[in-house]
Amino acid sequence: TQGAEAKDFKPEFKDFQAVYNEIAKALQENDDYDDGSYGPVLVRLAWHASGTYDKVTGTGGSNGATMRFDPESSHGANAGLINARNFLEPIKAKFPWISYSDLWILGGVTAIQEMQGPKIPYRPGRLDRDFTSCTPDGRLPDAAQGADHVRNIFYRMGFNDQEIVALAGAHALGRCHTSNSGFDGPWTFSPTVMTNDYFKLLINSKWQWRKWDGPKQYEDKETKSLMMLPADIAFIQDKTFKQTVEKYAADNDVFFKDFSAVIVKLFELGVPFTEANPTYVFKTLEQ
Numbered sequence: 001t002q003g004a005e006a007k008d009f010k011p012e013f014k015d016f017q018a019v020y021n022e023i024a025k026a027l028q029e030n031d032d033y034d035d036g037s038y039g040p041v042l043v044r045l046a047w048h049a050s051g052t053y054d055k056v057t058g059t060g061g062s063n064g065a066t067m068r069f070d071p072e073s074s075h076g077a078n079a080g081l082i083n084a085r086n087f088l089e090p091i092k093a094k095f096p097w098i099s100y101s102d103l104w105i106l107g108g109v110t111a112i113q114e115m116q117g118p119k120i121p122y123r124p125g126r127l128d129r130d131f132t133s134c135t136p137d138g139r140l141p142d143a144a145q146g147a148d149h150v151r152n153i154f155y156r157m158g159f160n161d162q163e164i165v166a167l168a169g170a171h172a173l174g175r176c177h178t179s180n181s182g183f184d185g186p187w188t189f190s191p192t193v194m195t196n197d198y199f200k201l202l203i204n205s206k207w208q209w210r211k212w213d214g215p216k217q218y219e220d221k222e223t224k225s226l227m228m229l230p231a232d233i234a235f236i237q238d239k240t241f242k243q244t245v246e247k248y249a250a251d252n253d254v255f256f257k258d259f260s261a262v263i264v265k266l267f268e269l270g271v272p273f274t275e276a277n278p279t280y281v282f283k284t285l286e287q
């Protein structure tokens with residue numbers, strides 16, 4: 001059934017689990033990328049595909065996978081995500097029945113679970129759209145800005161303050177690349193493992209401006225090997241945000257539970273599911 005065309009094939013749980021397994025195996029096999037994993041960049045692809053959503057107009061969101069096309073593929077915020085899209089191409093070739101938009105989100109779900117994160121329930125049903133559905137530039141957050149900007153961006157998608165902080169915990173993963181954003185470095189010491197370390201470090205480390213030629217960013221005073229963006233430091237400068245940072249720094253289980261719930265919400269923004277779309281919880285490769 002693997003090679004069947006979309007029109008004559010009704011995929012079930014086992015078919016999506018097979019795609020999950022293939023992504024998970026490719027993550028293991030391609031351990032020469034960045035800090036040893038394509039996981040973080042897959043999470044970022046799923047987030048940038050989803051985070052264009054505008055609740056007022058109902059435009060954007062993960063339904064469509066419009067980042068395949070110009071102008072969205074060339075938006076500054078999406079620099080470097082070609083690596084994630086290319087990583088998933090052989091998976092798409094092996095399972096042609098899955099839409100790009102379902103595949104990109106499954107890539108994010110797989111990456112989070114395989115990097116020891118919480119289970120992320122998944123609903124298929126997204127359909128690909130063409131370039132005419134590309135969203136305008138400027139819908140994703142600008143890392144150089146602070147709490148007001150972050151609120152404006154995420155309120156537009158329909159999130160509240162607690163949900164914004166929970167989502168930001170994804171910065172436990174991955175790093176900034178001067179070639180993509182101009183910023184440089186990882187947020188945590190274990191950028192390929194999902195933890196609440198982002199929150200712990202925000203609270204417990206001393207953050208100072210880094211002295212360098214690049215864009216304004218923070219470094220930890222002690223090791224100078226970690227970074228925070230101005231938009232990250234906003235979460236401890238703003239009293240309301242900071243309370244939630246403290247909650248997640250104190251309890252990884254609470255963070256994992258809230259992170260799972262809010263990333264499911266992110267991944268489903270603007271997706272016209274019907275009653276016929278079941279929710280799947282995938283086994284990790286280890287299980």
Ligand code: CCH
Pocket residue numbers: 040041043044047079080141142143144150167168170171173174175176177178180181182183229231263
């Ligand atoms: Fe992020 N993020 N992000 N981010 N992000 C970057 C990298 C990752 C902001 C800015 C940046 C979320 C929210 C925000 C990831 C997940 C999420 C980079 C570096 C910048 C800049 C890109 C580069 O140079 O390659 C800002 C600003 C916000 C909010 O205000 C949310 C929400 C999520 C997911 C839920 C992940 C993962 C990465 C690492 C990517 C990699 O390639 O390692």
